[in-house]
Amino acid sequence: MPLTLLKRQNPLAAPSEQLKVLAGSAQLLPFEARLDHASLAPLCATGITVFQINVGKLCNQTCRHCHVDAGPDRPETMSLDTAEQCIRALAKTDIQTVDITGGAPELNAQFRWLVEQARALGRHVMDRCNLSVLLLPSQADLGEFLAHHRVEIIASLPSFQASQTDAQRGEGVFEKSLEALRLLNRFGYGRPDSGLLLNLVYNPVGAFLPPKQESIEAQFKKELRARHGIEFNRLYTITNMPISRFLDFLIESGNYDQYMTRLANAFNPDAAAEVMCRHTLSVGWDGRLYDCDFNQMLELPVDHGAPSHIRDFDPAQLHRRRIVTRNHCYGCTAGSGSSCGGTVA
Secondary structure (H helix, E strand, O other), rough: OOOOOOOOOOOOOOOHHHHHHHHOOOOOOOOHHHHOOOOOOOOEOOOOOOEEEEEEEEEEOOOOOOOOOOOOOOOOOOOHHHHHHHHHHHHHHOEEEEEOOOHHHHHHHHHHHHHHHHHHHHOOOEEEEOOHHHHHHOOOHHHHHHHOOOOOOOOEEEOHHHHHHHHHHOOOOOHHHHHHHHHHHHHOOOOOOOOEEEEEEOOOOOHHHHHHHHHHHHHHHHHHHHOOOOOOOOOEOOOOOHHHHHHHHHEEEEEEEHHHHHHHHOHHHHHHHHHHOEEOOOEOOOOOOOOOOOHHOOOEOOOOOOOOOOOHHOOHHHHOOOOOOOOHHHHHHEOOOOEOOOOOO
16 A cells, blocks of 8 residues: 555654554564574674764655654754764764764754764764755755765655655655756766765655665666666665654554564564664764664663763763664564665675
């Protein structure tokens, strides 16, 4: 069933309610038990190579699948004080990758400062961009800014067809995305030997698992080049997580139990051993620390004795922390696995 616009008259907005639904999944072995059977429990971090900063939920789009529940009316936004704490923490480490996300992270007042400070520390910076933000009048120089600081762009594009992209992301978003991609290509993004990385993210338009990453990447490259003259570097496939708006959709469409069973039946121990939370630390807009962006949306902070706020950042404790898991983690361990960098196994 394709994703449709939800009225959200009675959404499962509260993370506690979402967790209750996930915990009560019919005939579903708890994720922790599945880890135990695979000799992976307890799941622990193996170090931090990615410092992910979620600067808030403000966005110029309202996407049907959004696990952040982001939109134009969301007030949650990172302050300068919290951003400064992030940079101070980063400076204490040799973590090489800073992954800035949102919402539309570029709409946060601290976004450009974070980019500049992270680059000054010699770190690689990634921007999780919805593409259409590049066309806002207030962001007229954004593409130039990103290229100047050699920021890697991770851009969402659920399909190379207008109907499927607009069904998930809103009417007219596909054409805006193409315009933004052409703009980025003009700055050198996605071009051979430019060093300006432009990677796309694909997630299914419905209650099913993504196809093989290599095959869908080849298809996207062929179609975008032939139809629109657009170039990009890589395409990452991401499984839709059963939380927030996508959880609403699953329940309202009657697909919830079937989807959770599909994820659980596709559990892959190799993917579970390589999940992104084992090498990523996620910082929320208010400075709280999480094992991943999905845990952040479910308000499941770092636990088991590790510091849970950026002001108490302690690399030694956080590098080997025990990961907080629940049944939504089946989404990252199904099939070839799913992470912010695509498949893992």
